[in-house]
Amino acid sequence: MSTTTHRSPPSAARRRWLTLAGTAVALAAMSHIPARAAAPRVIQVHARRFVFTPNQIKLAPHESVVFELTSEDITMGFSIPQYGVRADVPPGPPVRVAAQAGDAGTVEFLCDIFCGSGHETMNGALIVG
Numbered sequence: 337m338s339t340t341t342h343r344s345p346p347s348a349a350r351r352r353w354l355t356l357a358g359t360a361v362a363l364a365a366m367s368h369i370p371a372r373a374a375a376p377r378v379i380q381v382h383a384r385r386f387v388f389t390p391n392q393i394k395l396a397p398h399e400s401v402v403f404e405l406t407s408e409d410i411t412m413g414f415s416i417p418q419y420g421v422r423a424d425v426p427p428g429p430p431v432r433v434a435a436q437a438g439d440a441g442t443v444e445f446l447c448d449i450f451c452g453s454g455h456e457t458m459n460g461a462l463i464v465g
């Protein structure tokens with residue numbers, strides 16, 4: 337019987353792959369470091385007939401944020417008309433939409449997809465200040 341093994345020294349390609357894998361692990365570890373100010377704050381907003389939760393959200397003037405939107409029952413709209421931001425929010429995985437606050441003040445957000453009687457009052461406020 338042959339005693340030949342098929343083990344061979346790592347090829348250059350394999351060594352390179354290992355280096356890349358090591359880098360990926362290092363980056364993954366770094367991602368657990370708390371986000372710096374440069375990363376936009378993620379704000380979760382949940383929609384169901386006919387309520388957004390929360391329906392009052394405080395933002396700093398000119399703060400960049402990401403809204404992470406979920407719907408419990410049917411496709412909702414999430415719209416901040418004054419900032420020109422909107423997204424469809426179907427039930428299922430979260431939908432992310434970026435927004436940047438303006439000057440201090442109160443800005444309305446609302447559902448802009450008809451979702452039943454009660455839709456007209458499905459809204460909330462961004463309190464910028």
Ligand SMILES: [Cu+2]
Binds near residue numbers: 412413448
């Ligand atoms: Cu609606």
